[in-house]
Amino acid sequence: xxxxxxIARKDIRQRLRDRSALLVAIVVPLVLASIFGxxxxxxxxxxxxxxxxxxVDPPAPLVAALAGSGVIxxxxxxxxxxxxxxxxxxxIGAALVFTRDDRVVVIxxxxxxxxxxxxxxxxxxxxxxxxxxxxxxxxxxxxxxQLDIGTFYAAGMAVFFLFFTVQFGVTSILDERRDGTxxxxxxxxxxxxxxxxxxxxxxxVLGVVSMVVLALATRFLLDAQWGNPVGVLLxxxxxxxxxxxxxxxxxxxxxxxxxxxSWQSMAALILGMLGGTFFPxxxxxGVLAAASLATPQAWFLRGVEDLAAGDGVGAVAGPVFAMLAxxxxxxxxxxxxVGRLTGR
Amino acid sequence: xxxLECRDLQKRFGRIEAVRGISLTIAEGETYGLLGxxxxxxxxxxxxxxxxxxxxxxxxxxxxxxxxxxxVEPKAAIGYVPQELAIYPDLxxxxxxxxxxxxxxxxxxxxxxxxxxxxxxxGLTDRARELTNTYSGGMQxxxxxxxxxxxxxxxxxxxxxxxxxxxQSRNAILESVEQLxxxxxxxxxxxxxxxxxxxxxxxxxxxxxxELKAEGTRAELVARVGEHDRVRLAGSxxxxxxxxxxxxxxAVQTASVTDGSLDLIVDGARGLLxxxxxxxxxxxxxxxxxxxxxxxxxxxxxxxxxRALRD
Numbered sequence: 211x212x213x214x215x216x217i218a219r220k221d222i223r224q225r226l227r228d229r230s231a232l233l234v235a236i237v238v239p240l241v242l243a244s245i246f247g248x249x250x251x252x253x254x255x256x257x258x259x260x261x262x263x264x265x266v267d268p269p270a271p272l273v274a275a276l277a278g279s280g281v282i283x284x285x286x287x288x289x290x291x292x293x294x295x296x297x298x299x300x301x302i303g304a305a306l307v308f309t310r311d312d313r314v315v316v317i318x319x320x321x322x323x324x325x326x327x328x329x330x331x332x333x334x335x336x337x338x339x340x341x342x343x344x345x346x347x348x349x350x351x352x353x354x355x356q357l358d359i360g361t362f363y364a365a366g367m368a369v370f371f372l373f374f375t376v377q378f379g380v381t382s383i384l385d386e387r388r389d390g391t392x393x394x395x396x397x398x399x400x401x402x403x404x405x406x407x408x409x410x411x412x413x414x415v416l417g418v419v420s421m422v423v424l425a426l427a428t429r430f431l432l433d434a435q436w437g438n439p440v441g442v443l444l445x446x447x448x449x450x451x452x453x454x455x456x457x458x459x460x461x462x463x464x465x466x467x468x469x470x471x472s473w474q475s476m477a478a479l480i481l482g483m484l485g486g487t488f489f490p491x492x493x494x495x496g497v498l499a500a501a502s503l504a505t506p507q508a509w510f511l512r513g514v515e516d517l518a519a520g521d522g523v524g525a526v527a528g529p530v531f532a533m534l535a536x537x538x539x540x541x542x543x544x545x546x547x548v549g550r551l552t553g554r
Numbered sequence: 555x556x557x558l559e560c561r562d563l564q565k566r567f568g569r570i571e572a573v574r575g576i577s578l579t580i581a582e583g584e585t586y587g588l589l590g591x592x593x594x595x596x597x598x599x600x601x602x603x604x605x606x607x608x609x610x611x612x613x614x615x616x617x618x619x620x621x622x623x624x625x626v627e628p629k630a631a632i633g634y635v636p637q638e639l640a641i642y643p644d645l646x647x648x649x650x651x652x653x654x655x656x657x658x659x660x661x662x663x664x665x666x667x668x669x670x671x672x673x674x675x676x677g678l679t680d681r682a683r684e685l686t687n688t689y690s691g692g693m694q695x696x697x698x699x700x701x702x703x704x705x706x707x708x709x710x711x712x713x714x715x716x717x718x719x720x721x722q723s724r725n726a727i728l729e730s731v732e733q734l735x736x737x738x739x740x741x742x743x744x745x746x747x748x749x750x751x752x753x754x755x756x757x758x759x760x761x762x763x764x765e766l767k768a769e770g771t772r773a774e775l776v777a778r779v780g781e782h783d784r785v786r787l788a789g790s791x792x793x794x795x796x797x798x799x800x801x802x803x804x805a806v807q808t809a810s811v812t813d814g815s816l817d818l819i820v821d822g823a824r825g826l827l828x829x830x831x832x833x834x835x836x837x838x839x840x841x842x843x844x845x846x847x848x849x850x851x852x853x854x855x856x857x858x859x860x861r862a863l864r865d
């Protein structure tokens with residue numbers, strides 16, 4: 211372990227002297243998060259109205275008015291529970307439940323804010339016409355999971371660039387093999403595994419530090435709402451381990467440092483896009499949404515969504531487990547090839 | 555005391571037999587040269603001795619301990635100076651030395667004292683805090699060697715340390731090796747430069763095609779193949795008579811006249827020259843120039859392998 215720590219310490223010193231590492235780890239993601247957050251701050255997610263409304267016990271005049279609009283399609287639901295289930299399943303965009311005491315309960319979906327707003331408008335207009343305070347806007351979000359734009363891009367950019375940051379540690383073993391310093395280390399009275407552990411440690415330290423710095427910076431500079439700090443830290447550690455594992459696997463497959471860097475960059479880009487770090491892929495539904503769950507980035511963002519909604523530390527158990535499972539899979543694939551890194 | 559013992563080392567890469575049964579020993583304070591052309595198997599042999607490569611067969615024992623790629627303790631006795639520069643360009647000399655010193659178990663004040671000492675030996679004390687990517691090639695080479703010396707190894711292995719080096723730096727490197735050998739360090743030195751082997755090494759192993767063709771001191775190797783000195787007397791006059799007269803001398807093996815020169819094969823040319831000149835002149839030859847080729851390792855290599863050392 212002593213040798214591994216020595217190697218990690220030397221690597222981190224080298225990385226800190228390399229300004230490009232600081233740029234990739236902290237400056238660029240912070241700048242991009244700021245830019246995207248400012249650009250999209252006042253822009254809604256732009257969903258078109260999914261004007262398939264469920265209605266429970268609707269008054270006949272309202273049904274006639276809405277059906278004749280040509281814009282809104284009504285689906286009769288047997289009860290409020292069925293209506294809520296329909297919204298959660300995505301079968302209907304929103305639901306209006308008319309109660310016997312002349313109240314209207316509007317059930318919306320946070321991922322479709324425009325649809326929810328239209329449903330609310332319909333309910334408000336109806337209530338104004340019949341008079342009184344008969345509107346109850348209940349639980350406008352069936353799931354309060356959507357991040358505000360600033361937090362979304364803060365978390366998205368942080369986890370996107372994380373995969374570039376951790377490259378520096380694991381790929382440096384290929385640089386050292388090329389430059390001859392790896393052989394020099396292996397001739398020293400240390401175990402060969404110490405070199406690998408040292409390199410992994412470098413990636414983990416760089417990754418955790420950069421993510422913590424970004425979380426703090428975006429919290430104070432961009433008012434990003436990350437949620438429970440302990441939960442955020444758990445997500446960060448799991449995300450760093452997942453990122454390091456996939457980059458380490460690629461390093462075992464590549465023959466040269468340039469090849470490793472090229473493949474790692476491609477992997478970071480594809481996983482980042484698929485994982486929804488630039489736009490919420492989950493909203494696309496279907497195959498894309500399902501495929502995004504194969505990426506640690508998607509699980510990281512899910513965890514941040516849960517924490518930002520006010521859930522406690524326990525809420526991140528699922529995302530943390532998913533990211534660690536991803537890391538375990540990558541590690542299992544990399545282990546048989548690890549000897550190639552040291553040339554043995 | 556034996557510091558290094560290699561027995562029947564073998565290594566194959568696919569169909570290529572890079573090392574075929576090399577055995578050698580090096581005693582404390584001895585400088586042993588592995589002399590051979592590029593591709594002879596020197597670096598592969600070194601890699602097995604250092605524990606970088608696992609031999610397919612054979613064994614390596616360093617300071618009495620068996621050494622494999624998984625060994626830890628025996629490696630503490632080895633100092634390794636690779637052929638290519640193996641230093642960190644984005645660290646300064648002191649940081650480079652400190653890192654490797656700590657890998658070898660030196661710490662604290664002991665490490666700092668030794669680093670200062672090595673910096674003095676390699677002449678980089680004044681530049682110790684500058685990044686090594688600002689150094690000249692010669693300075694980088696000196697640091698490359700200095701790292702190998704940090705932990706006072708019992709066996710210093712230098713793999714062609716002067717390849718691509720300017721003459722001044724090369725001479726400095728050779729002087730350093732001579733000094734270290736004089737201090738009692740065992741040295742394994744690989745080279746394809748005959749003159750380096752002749753200058754530095756107590757014993758020389760001639761390697762070609764993965765095999766140790768011959769081994770011994772310079773004198774033993776030269777005597778082993780029975781080479782004689784070649785003497786060429788260029789001139790005019792009665793060269794045939796001079797040839798006959800010279801051939802009558804006991805130390806002269808053969809004498810012939812070729813293109814206006816008298817070519818002789820003799821034993822001990824340096825001591826025989828005055829007599830040869832006197833006899834040739836007395837026989838009627840007018841000698842204008844003298845060339846003497848003493849047997850050397852190049853000739854030994856040629857005799858053993860049929861190829862020149864630098865082919």
